[in-house]
Amino acid sequence: MKYLHLIWAALFRRKTRTFLTLVSILTAFLLFGMLDGVRTSFANVGKSAAGAKRLQTGSKLSFIETLPQSLQARIAQVPGAEDVAYANWFGGAYQDPHNQVFSFAVSPNYIDIYPEVDVTPAERKAFDRTRTGVLVGDVLAAKYHWKVGDKLPLQSNIYPNRDGSKNWSFDIVGIIRATRPDDKQFLQGAVLMHWKYFDESNPYNRGRVGWYVTSVADAGQSDRVARAIDALSANSDHETKTMTEQAAMASWVKQMGDIGFIVVSIMGAVFFTLLLLTGNTMAQAVRERTSELAVLKTIGFSSRAVLALVLAESVLLVLLGGVIGLGLAALLGPIMSAGSGGMLNMPPVGAASWALGVGLMIAIGLLVGVLPAWRAMRLNIVDALAGR
C-alpha cells in the first residue's frame, strides 16, 4: 500500500493518454455490463425452481393445433399432478395493431399455478366474478396508464368477437405483480382474460385450448407425470407433447439463436481491441520511464519489486476504467429501462457480472502488463542510466 502513490503517479504521468485509455476501458466494460446482464438473464430463463415443477402440454403436431378442453379433467387424475390450468393465445393489440400485448385466455386457476406472481385476494375474487374481467401485469399497466376499473379495448389479430369484428372489450379487475419485489416475471407484461368468455364469444374456438399447464408436487416426478399425461392422448387425434417449463424455455431460447454465443463473440472482439490498445499504452508508459525505473533499481528496489510495480500499475489502470464502466452500466440500465416505459428491460448488473467483470479486469491488466513488466524487471541499470 505504501507504494500506491508511486503507482498512481506513474499512471498519470501522461494525463491525456491515460485519460483516453481509461475512456476505452470504461466503454468496453460499460458494454460488458449491459450485455452480460442480457446473457445471464437468457441463460437463466426457465431456471426458476417453480419452472421445474410446471409441465406444459401442447399438441404434438404443431403449436398451432389446439387440444380439447375435456382433457383437463383427465390430466387432473394423473397421480402426481396437482393443479391443471389451460390457456389460449389471444393475440391482442392495444389501440394500434403495432402495440402487441401478450394476452391469453386462461382458466381461472391459471394465475394460481404461478407463485412467482400474485394478485390481491380481493382482485382474485373479482376476476372470478367478472365474465369480462382481465388481470393485467403491472409493467404493462404502468406503460399504458391502466388501472383497476378501466375498460380495456383490445383487438385480436386472430379471433373475431360474436359481432364479427375483431374488437373486444374487457374490464380490468386486478394487477399482476411479482411476488418478490425486485423480480421480473413475464406475466407482469401480460393480459389474462377468461377462457370461458373467450370461448363463448368467438364462433371458431368451440371448447379448444392452446395448451395445458400442470403443476406437480415434486419436481423429481416431473418426467414421469409428463409421460403419463402424453399417454392419455396416445393414438388419438390430438396427441400431446409435455415438457417441463424449463425444457420448453430452453428449446425456445435455442430457436432464438444462441444469445450467449453472440454476446461472447462481441465482447471477445471488444476485449481483444482493448488488449491491443491498453497493451500499447503500457508498453509506451514503461519505455519512456526507462531511466526512472533504472533509478528505482539503483536505489535498491529489487527486480521483482519493479516487476510488481509495473503489473500493479497495469491492473490498476484497467480496474479504474472497468469499475467506472461497470458502475455506469449498473446506473444506466435501470434509467434506460424506466425511460423506455417497459419497452426495454435492461437486466441489472448482478453480483455474477461484477465478479466476472472484475476477474476480467484483473486478467486483462495482468496480460497487458506482463510484457512491459518483464522488460522493466530485466532492465540493465548501467545501460539504462547511460541511455543505451
Place this chain on the structure above:
Amino acid sequence: MGNLIEIRDLAKVYTRGKQKVEVLHHINLDIAEGDFLALMGPSGSGKTTLLNLIGGLDTATAGSIGVGGQRIDQLGAGALAKWRAANVGFVFQFYNLMPMLSAQRNVELPLLLTKLSSSERRQRASIALQLVGLADRASHKPSELSGGQQQRVAIARAIVSDPTLLVCDEPTGDLDRQSAEDVLALLRTLNREHGKTIVMVTHDPKAAEYANHTLHLDKGTLVEQAVA
C-alpha cells in the same frame, strides 16, 4: 582511519557481439573511510564504469571489490540491491528525480524499502531536505525547481537512508557555476561534518578542488597525480 574501499586487480570487459572491449585494466585502489575522492580523466576513460562498480550497479569481469569489509563482487543481483539500499547513495549528472513526485516524496523513495512507518519516513525526508537547504520546497515537483535545487533534492535522496558511501557521477556537469559551487559545498559538508565517504567523477578541475585528492583515469588505467 581504515580503508572503506579496497579494489584489487579489477578488470571490466564489455562484450559487444564478438567484439570485446576492455574498459578497465588491473585497477588497484584503496579509498579511506571518510575520504572525498575526485576521479578525472578524458571521456571514455572508464570513470563511470569504475564508479558503477564501486556502487554495486555493475559487476566486475575480474578482480575484487571490498566495501566496508563486504566483497560486493561476490554478491548476487538481489543481495546487491539490498546492499546498495543500505550502504550507498547515488547522485547523477541529470538528477534523475521522479518527475511526478514532490521533492519530499522523491527523498522518501529509498525509505520505502525500510520498515519505517510513514510518519518516520516523512520526518527523515524532512530532515534530509533541511540539510540540503530545501525545507521550504518540500511540496514542489522537480519541474518547479532549478537545476541546482533538483540536484540538492537528489543529494537529499542519496543521504536519507544514511549510507556510508556517496558516489557522484558528474554531479555539477549540468549546473551553472554558482549552483555547482552550492552543490560542491554541500558535498564537502557531508564529507566533513557527517563523515560520508565520497567518490565523485568530474570533468571540472575547480570541482575537483573540493575533494581531498584527485585520481586520474586514462584508457582504463589509474594514473596517480602528485598531490598539489
